[in-house]
Amino acid sequence: MKEKKKEYFSQYYSEDERRVIKSKYRDILKRAEPFIQGDDLKQIRKAFDLSMDAHKEMRRKSGEPYIYHPLEVALICVEEIGLGPTSIVCALLHDVVEDTDLTLEDIEADFGSKVARIIDGLTKIAENFEQSQSAQAENFRKMLLTLSEDVRVILIKLADRLHNMRTLESMARNSQLKIAHETIYIYAPLAHRLGLYQIKSELEDLYLKYNEPEAYKSIANKLKSRKKKREEFIEKFMEPIAKRLKAADIDFYIKGRPKHIYSIWNKLRKQNTTFENIYDLFAIRIILKNISPEATDREKAACWLAYSIVTDEYKPNPDRLKDWISTPRSNGYESLHTTVMSHTGVWVEVQIRTERMDDVAERGYAAHWKYKGADTSLNKPLDQWINQVRETLEAKDNSAMEFLEDFRGNLYNEEVFVFTPKGDLKVIRKGSTVLDFAYEIHTEIGSKCTAGKLNGHLVPISHVLENGDQVEILTTKTQKPSEDWLRFVVTTKAKARIKDALKEENKTYVADGKEIINKKLKILNIENSLETLNQLRAYFNKKDYNELYYFFGKGYIQPDEIRKFKSEREALENKRKKIALKEEDYKTAKSFEKAIRKSKGQDHLLIGDDLQELDYTLSKCCNPIPGDDVFGFLTVNEGIKVHRTSCPNSQQLLTSYGNRVIKAQWSSQVEKAYQVSIEMSGVDRMGIIQDISTVISEELHINMRGLNVETDGGFFTGNIKVFVFDTKHLDKLIRKLGKISGINSVKRLRSEAA
Incomplete structure (x- = not known):
């Protein structure tokens, strides 16, 4: 049987492959050995064989066999996150339904x-949904629906994303930017929330490597050159502590x-300083050994x-001093974190924790399973967070983008600790108000x-709470939520509940607004189509149709504003007459790139080339100049706009609407x-x-x-x-x-500014 399999796969894979x-595969089994029991080994082998067969004709952009990817994802799951046999099976199979003819029913029949x-x-x-919605946001919401049942969905997805980022080099530049920005926008904060510090750090570093390659190389080289001095300093610093x-x-x-x-790059940017002026470039971690996880009081002592x-x-x-033990x-x-002054006059951050705490700090949620039997309270904060995710998902009528923004807002935040009148401790998001509480x-x-x-x-209800506050809530029967409340609440739960309460009241305004828009479009002889509504929504910067209707119904936007929209749209249509992009070209990057290739036999936008047949404008939000790393973005109303990859808006554009991104480069003819x-x-x-x-x-002479x-x-x-010719001119x-x-x-x- 083995010989038959070997002969079968020899036509798809070389001997080296x-x-x-x-x-x-052997590495996976070796790492998984402590977790394997019963028929786990048989299930893993069956998943491996199925994945091998399903992906046998597929290759990655690098030319490597596609099967390398699910194998690496499975290895990350078991080695770097600490997951067991079920997760290995799922990692090996995670792409087969999407990429092959196999169905979920087939998977269920074979694996349960x-x-x-x-x-x-x-x-x-x-x-297959509206162009205005984001595929990435919808996919993320779908994935989170399973999170409340099984957190392994997210953990495997993070392993998948980590391997994709590690192998991003072979991808096209526009794909690199899209994937990197999506990673920093959602996946790194998600890893942070689940306590996967190592994965979160690597995802952030890899984002920087592809988005700001020069900055990444500069910091990496400086860290490498100072490695020996750093090690010598740590040794001298620890000598007296080790003795004690x-x-x-x-x-x-x-x-x-x-x-x-x-994190160093972030500090350089925020503090507007140089690498040499950052003193807390490293932290010293003291890990206490041989302390039973069951004895939590002994751990603290x-x-x-x-x-x-x-x-x-x-x-x-x-x-x-930061006490995250109590x-x-x-x-x-x-x-326990403290910052102390060394004998050489340098501030040093010292972190103190037990082996169990370190394991949880490095591998997050997965490590909690290992110790759950010792203390069930260990999982409580994470279980509370998953319940919050479940509550967020219950607001089904939110748009995907609104959901994504609300969800993301609760990923990277810090907490404050406040007390009820009876002395019960509540942990809530930093910046929370009395109303959030x-x-x-x-x-x-x-x-x-x-x-x-x-x-x-x-x-007042808008008062922002701080650590240690004891809060009593005062209520009246006549009080009811108002739209103004949304300005100062920060938690997803408070926002969702206020929006729910306002929905009934707002239905009248939404209906009125819809009627106002319909009448005005008829008067101005504008076709009342899905495309027009999408353009109106984008023009007035509204998240969805209901918000657009509401603003007209409430009188925040006057009907005559549609006349202005019409004249601007006609001006843009006249400007773009020389190119004809079909509606389907808005939907996928592939079809859009076909249109580009037809125009000049190339697969990218040439900026500054007078012969370029595709019209574009340089974005005013970041004013790109020759030499900048840029990308083209296909807008709904204004054609192609060129942005710098470091533009403040690039993260949202590349993350939420990656299918509209195209490669762009400067023409050498530019002067x-x-x-x-x-x-x-x-x-x-x-x-x-x-x-x-x-x-x-x-x-x-500038x-x-x-x-x-x-x-x-x-x-x-x-x-x-000032006016400059390119980035070299600017650097000078x-x-x-x-x-x-x-x-x-x-x-x-x-x-x-413009």
Whole structure:
């Protein structure tokens, strides 16, 4: 039988490829050995054989056999997340229904309903809904529907996404951007919420590698060059602590690792500083060994003892103590964090935790299963979060994009700890108001909430809560939710409940608005079609049709605004007469790229080429210039717009509407001046404006459109609009300005005004 299989697959895979497949499969079994029991091995083998056969004729963009992908996803599941045999089976089969003739019924017949349900959650929906909706958002909502039943759906999807990001190099540039932005927008925050720190960090780093390749390389090289010095510093820093820990008979080991590249890049950007000026580039982790997970009190006592030893040796910063042992984060994270001053004058972050806590911190939700028998309260924060997801999903009439935005808003947030009048602890999202807290207790209490009593003092329902607040909710029978409440609530639960309450009241306005639009379209002789409604929705920047109708019905948008919409649409139609993109070209990137190839025998948009037959405009939100990494985006009303990949709007466009993205590059024929905005800051002094003008106008002969400078307490900030030919020209200007005495920072703005 084995010989027959070998002979069968030899026509699809080379000898080297079969060797690689065999090696990967053995790795999976080796890692899964502790979890395997009963007929698990038989099921895994059956899934492997089925996947091999289903994908036998398929190849990845890199040219490798497609079967490598499900094998790697299964290996990530078992090795990096810690999942068991069922998840391995699902990982091996996760693409077969979508990519082959096999159905969910076939999967259920061979592997049972549990596996079929997980595979269903991992299978994309058919893209047969309105153009205005996002396929990615709909697929994500479908996947989350299964989350409330089985969290493994999300864990396997994260493993799938991680391997896709690791192998992104072989993809086309527009696909790289789409996948990378989708990853940073949803999947990295989701990994964070599920406590998968390592996977979250790698996803963020890989996003940066493809979206900001130069920044990624620069930070990676600097970290590598300082590795030896970092290791020497950690050794000297830990020497006195290690002696004290041993003397106290505490068994431990040390992990010292640099912050991941994305977090350093984020800090550089937010703090507007240089790599050399960041001191907390790494954290030292003290892991306490041989402490039984069942003895949670002993775990806490050991961590606090280790903390006292560290702070006896080095002076701590009292504002930087974070106790996530007494009150774990909502993803189950437990650790003591402190920042201490080393003997060399450098602040160092020290994290103290047990082996169990470290396992949970690294591998998140999956690690909780391992310890659940020891303490059922360990899963409580994550179970609460899954219940919140379930509540969000119950609002079925929300648009996919609205759901995605609400859901994402609850992924990366921090928590605050507040108390009820009876002293019960409630963990809610940071930034939550009295009204959020009221809805957290009960929907009826939220709907009738009129004020709060905070630590004995009356406060309005919009008051933002802080750690340690004790809150009493005051209610009246006559109170009811108002639209204004949506401005200051932040939790998904409060938003959903307020929207539910407002829906009945709003139905009248929606009906009125629909009638107003229908009449006005008839008067202006505009076809009342789905395409027109989509264009109106986009023109007035509304999420869905109901919101559009509501704004007209409520009188927030006047009917005469449709006349303005008509004239602008006609102007754009006249401008685009030379190209004829069929309606189906809006639906998929493939058909759109066909239209491009017909126009010039190429598969990308050439910017600045006078012979280019496809019309486009440079986006005003980020003002791209030659040399910038860019992409084209097909809008509903304004043709193709060219954006920088670092544009503030790029994440939403690439994530939510990836099917409208096309490759774009600058033509070498370009010789034209483009406007950019530069921001500067520094010490104010006499003559600094003249020095800036000299560099711009006399040394580099650059035209300046505007200069705005503000001073405060001896410091200045300035914004200059200039015209440059390309990024090299711009970089030269930034370097020259940076050398002017008194100037501390010069940078191009990510978001620029027209």
